[in-house]
């Protein structure tokens with residue numbers, strides 16, 4: 431196979447896997463050759479090899495096969511002759527620089543980090559891994575090994591309470607045990623800014639610079655905070671470059687991808703993107719249940735047994751939003767309440783005690799979702815939901831969708847009317863009434879409504 435073919439396939443792959451995935455995983459691959467139906471590629475690191483072979487091998491194979499080559503299998507090897515990055519250990523062994531603010535640098539011989547202490551519960555052991563956070567966890571583990579830097583920076587992003595800080599602390603804990611020789615600094619972007627301002631005020635900017643440039647691993651949490659703060663950004667950029675140039679590991683977290691942070695300088699965005707960018711996806715049911723089970727066990731180990739009816743954890747995992755912090759809060763409140771009143775945690779008690787959290791977590795259902803589900807259920811076209819056809823097989827499902835929109839969303843009748851092809855609010859009212867009337871006498875319709883409700887609430 432020629433490199434031209436691979437070039438064409440790469441162009442196709444950009445479209446198939448998206449630019450981010452392509453740049454991170456596929457672009458660094460080097461085609462070695464195609465022989466006996468086996469295409470061989472070289473990946474720069476073992477981590478990348480494992481990830482690419484697990485997640486992209488089939489797509490690469492299929493795209494190669496489409497060019498007419500007989501490709502049965504793909505093999506990934508790890509590049510042997512890559513110029514070795516300077517190991518962190520070597521950096522640590524260099525003569526120690528003057529460290530003017532030693533209290534903020536964490537290492538075996540150092541004092542605690544003021545303002546950024548590590549939470550002892552935020553360890554890898556306490557981090558539950560599921561599909562939504564699998565890659566972020568694997569990448570964090572890789573950094574925590576303290577070996578040569580394979581991607582720099584590691585950029586973790588995700589919504590509120592999905593475990594970014596937990597993973598960063600876990601890296602720091604692990605490095606502390608495995609590599610006590612490394613100077614690991616963890617702080618929030620806000621603290622970075624305050625330290626910088628303080629240094630400016632006290633005319634200690636050189637000390638500030640030296641201190642940050644003397645760390646082996648720098649971890650900055652919530653970097654979106656420095657957006658729009660020009661001189662802090664400037665300083666952050668120089669710190670960042672100085673550390674990357676020395677092959678020192680940087681780990682950054684934010685609530686969104688680098689390219690989406692508003693008011694962040696372009697050069698910083700592109701610097702942040704040049705390592706490994708991974709997101710923590712919103713939790714799914716399985717992950718939420720796993721986290722609840724782990725937290726319940728930890729609570730029991732600490733406080734003794736708490737009696738709990740079957741199905742409570744499943745109920746919480748089902749009903750509470752994606753934010754793990756809210757999930758934890760609900761469980762803690764439930765246990766505290768149960769131990770105060772000395773009763774078993776029943777479903778009623780859980781619903782009572784968590785009424786506010788459950789209400790706040792209720793999923794917002796949209797009129798479009800309702801129209802789509804109802805159309806699917808009755809096997810009609812989505813466009814008929816908003817179209818003018820009046821035959822019963824279409825008009826009835828449309829009225830059902832109107833009824834559900836009225837009962838499952840907070841939208842007003844005129845608003846619903848607008849979403850149903852600009853119908854008048856009286857038409858919607860008529861549809862809603864019709865279904866209310868029919869559901870008392872038509873069992874099939876009542877059953878359909880129940881089923882649709884459940885599907886929409888799932």
Ligand SMILES: Nc1ncnc2c1ncn2[C@@H]1O[C@H](COP(=O)(O)OP(=O)(O)OP(=O)(O)O)[C@@H](O)[C@H]1O
Pocket residue numbers: 552556557558559563588589590591592593594595596597652685721754755758
């Ligand atoms: N996968 C997980 N396993 C166990 N606990 C988790 C997991 N994900 C999150 N948590 C817990 O949820 C809480 C919130 O996590 P964390 O503070 O790391 O979130 P975050 O993403 O940094 O949020 P924020 O955007 O608010 O800074 C913590 O108590 C953390 O231990």
